[in-house]
Amino acid sequence: MIQTLFGSVEQEPTLLEKLKSGVQKTRAGLVTRLEDALSGKKEIDADLLDELEYTLISADIGVSTTNEILDRIRERVDRKLIGDASELRSLIREQLLEILEGSERPMPHVFEPPAVVMVVGVNGAGKTTTIGKLASRFQGEGRSVLLCAADTFRAAAIEQLEVWGERTGTEVIRQKPGSDPSAVLFDALHAARARKVDYVIVDTAGRLQTKTNLMAELEKMRRTASRVIPDAPHEVLLVLDATTGQNGLEQARKFTESSGVTGIVLTKLDGTAKGGVVVAIARELRLPIRYIGVGEQAGDLLPFEAESFIASLFE
Amino acid sequence: MFDNLSEKLQRVFKNLRGEGRLTAENMDAALREIRVALLEADVNFRVVKQLIEAVKVKAMGEEVLQALSPSQQVIAIVRDELIKVLGSHESKLRFSNDPPSVFLIVGLQGSGKTTSTGKLARWLSKNGHRPLVVSVDIYRPAAREQLNVIAKQINIPIYFGAPGEALPVDLARSAKLEATNSGRDVLLVDTAGRLHIDDDLMGELQQLKELLGPVEILFVADAMTGQDAVKSAEEFHKRLGITGVILTKMDGDARGGAALSIRHVTGQPLKFVGVGEKPDAFEPFYPDRAASRILGMGDILSFIEKAEEFVDKKQAEQMQQKLMDNEFTLEDFRNQIRQMRKIGSLDSILKMMPQVGMLKELQNVKVDEGEMTRVVAIIDSMTPRERNNHMIINGNRRRRIAKGSGTSVQDVNQLLKQYTQTRKMMKSFSGGMLGGMLGGKSGGKMAGKLGKMKLPPGFGF
Ligand SMILES: Nc1nc2c(ncn2[C@@H]2O[C@H](COP(=O)(O)OP(=O)(O)OP(=O)(O)O)[C@@H](O)[C@H]2O)c(=O)[nH]1
Ligand SMILES: Nc1nc2c(ncn2[C@@H]2O[C@H](COP(=O)(O)OP(=O)(O)OP(=O)(O)O)[C@@H](O)[C@H]2O)c(=O)[nH]1
Ligand SMILES: [Mg+2]
Ligand SMILES: [Mg+2]
Numbered sequence: 001m002i003q004t005l006f007g008s009v010e011q012e013p014t015l016l017e018k019l020k021s022g023v024q025k026t027r028a029g030l031v032t033r034l035e036d037a038l039s040g041k042k043e044i045d046a047d048l049l050d051e052l053e054y055t056l057i058s059a060d061i062g063v064s065t066t067n068e069i070l071d072r073i074r075e076r077v078d079r080k081l082i083g084d085a086s087e088l089r090s091l092i093r094e095q096l097l098e099i100l101e102g103s104e105r106p107m108p109h110v111f112e113p114p115a116v117v118m119v120v121g122v123n124g125a126g127k128t129t130t131i132g133k134l135a136s137r138f139q140g141e142g143r144s145v146l147l148c149a150a151d152t153f154r155a156a157a158i159e160q161l162e163v164w165g166e167r168t169g170t171e172v173i174r175q176k177p178g179s180d181p182s183a184v185l186f187d188a189l190h191a192a193r194a195r196k197v198d199y200v201i202v203d204t205a206g207r208l209q210t211k212t213n214l215m216a217e218l219e220k221m222r223r224t225a226s227r228v229i230p231d232a233p234h235e236v237l238l239v240l241d242a243t244t245g246q247n248g249l250e251q252a253r254k255f256t257e258s259s260g261v262t263g264i265v266l267t268k269l270d271g272t273a274k275g276g277v278v279v280a281i282a283r284e285l286r287l288p289i290r291y292i293g294v295g296e297q298a299g300d301l302l303p304f305e306a307e308s309f310i311a312s313l314f315e
Numbered sequence: 316m317f318d319n320l321s322e323k324l325q326r327v328f329k330n331l332r333g334e335g336r337l338t339a340e341n342m343d344a345a346l347r348e349i350r351v352a353l354l355e356a357d358v359n360f361r362v363v364k365q366l367i368e369a370v371k372v373k374a375m376g377e378e379v380l381q382a383l384s385p386s387q388q389v390i391a392i393v394r395d396e397l398i399k400v401l402g403s404h405e406s407k408l409r410f411s412n413d414p415p416s417v418f419l420i421v422g423l424q425g426s427g428k429t430t431s432t433g434k435l436a437r438w439l440s441k442n443g444h445r446p447l448v449v450s451v452d453i454y455r456p457a458a459r460e461q462l463n464v465i466a467k468q469i470n471i472p473i474y475f476g477a478p479g480e481a482l483p484v485d486l487a488r489s490a491k492l493e494a495t496n497s498g499r500d501v502l503l504v505d506t507a508g509r510l511h512i513d514d515d516l517m518g519e520l521q522q523l524k525e526l527l528g529p530v531e532i533l534f535v536a537d538a539m540t541g542q543d544a545v546k547s548a549e550e551f552h553k554r555l556g557i558t559g560v561i562l563t564k565m566d567g568d569a570r571g572g573a574a575l576s577i578r579h580v581t582g583q584p585l586k587f588v589g590v591g592e593k594p595d596a597f598e599p600f601y602p603d604r605a606a607s608r609i610l611g612m613g614d615i616l617s618f619i620e621k622a623e624e625f626v627d628k629k630q631a632e633q634m635q636q637k638l639m640d641n642e643f644t645l646e647d648f649r650n651q652i653r654q655m656r657k658i659g660s661l662d663s664i665l666k667m668m669p670q671v672g673m674l675k676e677l678q679n680v681k682v683d684e685g686e687m688t689r690v691v692a693i694i695d696s697m698t699p700r701e702r703n704n705h706m707i708i709n710g711n712r713r714r715r716i717a718k719g720s721g722t723s724v725q726d727v728n729q730l731l732k733q734y735t736q737t738r739k740m741m742k743s744f745s746g747g748m749l750g751g752m753l754g755g756k757s758g759g760k761m762a763g764k765l766g767k768m769k770l771p772p773g774f775g776f
Binding site for chain 2: 054057058059060062063122123124125126128132153154155156157159160162163164167208209210241243244245246247248250268270271272273274277296
């Protein structure tokens with residue numbers, strides 16, 4: 001009986017159900033409509049541009065990046081540079097490729113090991129899992145790896161990393177829960193030097209970018225690293241959950257400010273989320289996207305490819 | 316971005332001030348900005364579209380409050396709508412008559428299930444329950460150990476499993492038995508994170524549901540979730556019939572538009588929010604706060620509130636006079652309820668009041684939004700004559716009013732009782748009884764202070 005603009009909320013779930021199926025229907029119809037449009041059966045009109053807007057925004061690309069892309073398309077349509085919808089696909093592809101240009105860069109080679117890789121990000125993004133995957137990948141490339149359990153805060157975070165250590169046959173440097181993360185890092189870097197490993201991968205506690213004291217802790221860890229190994233950390237990976245919406249941009253900004261992010265890992269792309277916020281991030285911060293996560297197993301980490309990423313936005 | 320938006324809107328206001336009614340034209344600019352604000356807050360695209368369309372229809376032709384511009388009025392309407400859609404304070408949980416009540420905690424990977432399980436267990440035990448927790452996450456490394464550590468921290472028993480119990484169903488079955496045997500009234504089952512499109516693992520949850528007969532299936536969602544929120548929530552709901560939502564990581568700066576999307580596709584209430592990593596960082600969900608946050612127009616919203624207050628103050632004065640003259644009609648009663656809803660729940664109004672005497676008692680009274688809506692609907696169904704004189708509302712009229720408002724005669728009876736009681740109460744307040752109630756000699760002084768205090772709209776005493 002509560003009449004809201006969406007219909008009745010509590011007392012009449014049936015109306016809500018109806019609306020729900022309505023959303024589904026439009027969605028199903030949309031794919032076909034877009035396909036029709038993109039296979040050239042339709043002229044470029046306002047409707048088609050609306051569909052495109054829907055596709056881009058639904059992928060979490062964000063309003064301003066979407067508008068920028070659509071404005072350029074509108075402009076070309078107005079100047080009669082494109083007339084039919086079949087040209088549209090390559091045009092959008094071009095636009096997105098332009099933004100993502102440079103995002104495919106792999107991690108630079110470190111000539112004097114150990115290469116120190118710090119992994120940072122908000123809570124639950126997939127940092128620890130990504131570290132397990134990275135260890136497995138580096139070892140597959142014939143490199144030796146050491147893991148550093150610098151998330152001393154979250155319940156059983158150290159144990160979680162240790163399981164990944166066992167799975168991948170990698171040693172884990174740890175201290176007691178609650179210890180100073182920088183102290184663990186200090187230990188790990190000395191151990192890495194002594195053992196002459198190629199990579200040290202540092203797990204850090206998840207933190208929301210708004211927590212200034214926790215962000216300062218990352219700065220401190222950076223300083224510790226550079227005191228032991230002058231160029232360290234060589235790589236700071238920001239782990240970003242593909243289901244994240246527009247807050248992802250704020251994450252990238254703040255983590256870059258405090259911990260000098262050098263690359264992104266986009267996780268959970270095996271779900272239905274598209275992770276389009278990285279487009280907005282690439283546009284503003286020009287950060288390379290090193291890898292994508294596509295599952296929970298050690299092998300579920302792939303290098304980022306702009307082309308296939310863009311194609312997946314329209315799937 | 317916020318500065319930008321308010322600047323834009325200020326400009327819109329300037330251009331539009333002084334128009335008497337909302338029209339397609341003078342609403343247009345505001346609606347465009349609201350659309351962007353909602354999308355940037357991650358409200359689902361389709362949901363935004365429907366909302367904007369509906370607001371347009373609803374607002375069209377409405378009279379503009381004297382202190383507001385058309386744009387501001389539109390924003391106020393949108394905010395009210397968001398609050399309504401987001402639902403009332405729903406931190407109420409269901410419990411089974413045949414304990415233990417089983418709560419199943421489900422959701423995507425990393426959303427905050429294990430942490431929330433601990434928080435909820437703590438919350439329950441603070442509220443007189445005796446929870447037992449169990450993790451059936453046999454997949455993620457150290458997942459069960461994580462809950463173990465949390466349970467120790469908050470001093471809540473955990474069923475950790477016997478050797479040979481390797482499957483989620485085995486663990487769950489034994490945990491339920493353990494809860495029964497040890498006199499625990501709630502069993503919280505923390506499950507592994509999974510994708511909504513993972514057929515096997517979704518099947519596993521259905522199996523657990525069948526086995527345990529949970530009274531609550533709580534979907535734990537990350538406040539930072541983007542457009543995909545509708546898909547995952549919809550699928551979890553379709554498969555399991557979730558009964559509520561816990562929105563986590565609200566301590567950050569995510570606008571939390573996913574709340575609106577999830578509520579929209581599941582129809583299920585948001586019950587709690589997570590506001591930190593620690594076990595006590597857990598709060599009931601407040602729709603009014605969530606709505607303001609989603610709109611992300613802090614300064615503008617507070618401006619509107621002030622403006623509304625200004626308008627209401629005049630009304631409040633009139634109200635006071637009416638009370639003195641014993642002319643407080645059902646019409647006025649309805650206006651008051653409407654105003655209360657405008658600034659949120661009675662709870663939040665009461666929070667602004669001094670916590671003394673009878674007002675302190677009032678703090679514990681929970682008024683739910685649904686109730687308020689019902690009351691307004693009933694009064695809406697009365698004729699003006701009935702509203703002005705409740706004495707004429709006889710049995711026949713009551714039946715008609717009930718029918719017209721889609722309620723029962725009992726509801727109507729109850730409302731009339733409430734009204735007469737309120738009338739009595741407010742009369743005694745305005746008649747200076749307040750000082751007496753505040754107790755002793757200082758009462759008069761306190762009442763004097765109260766008189767000068769800025770009272771929230773709707774409280775005409
Ligand atoms: N489907 C899927 N799940 C993933 C992926 N990466 C991580 N996960 C899961 O996401 C959840 C969180 O991963 P963690 O590695 O613990 O995340 P974290 O960032 O270390 O979390 P905190 O340390 O608590 O901040 C786990 O259940 C992982 O198995 C991915 O690429 N795909
Ligand atoms: N800041 C903040 N962090 C939270 C909140 N709730 C959970 N977390 C953190 O989010 C991360 C993931 O939480 P978990 O409880 O492990 O999530 P989960 O859903 O059980 O994860 P999986 O079991 O791997 O799917 C941890 O770092 C938690 O401390 C919250 O409300 N605020
Ligand atoms: Mg971790
Ligand atoms: Mg968990």
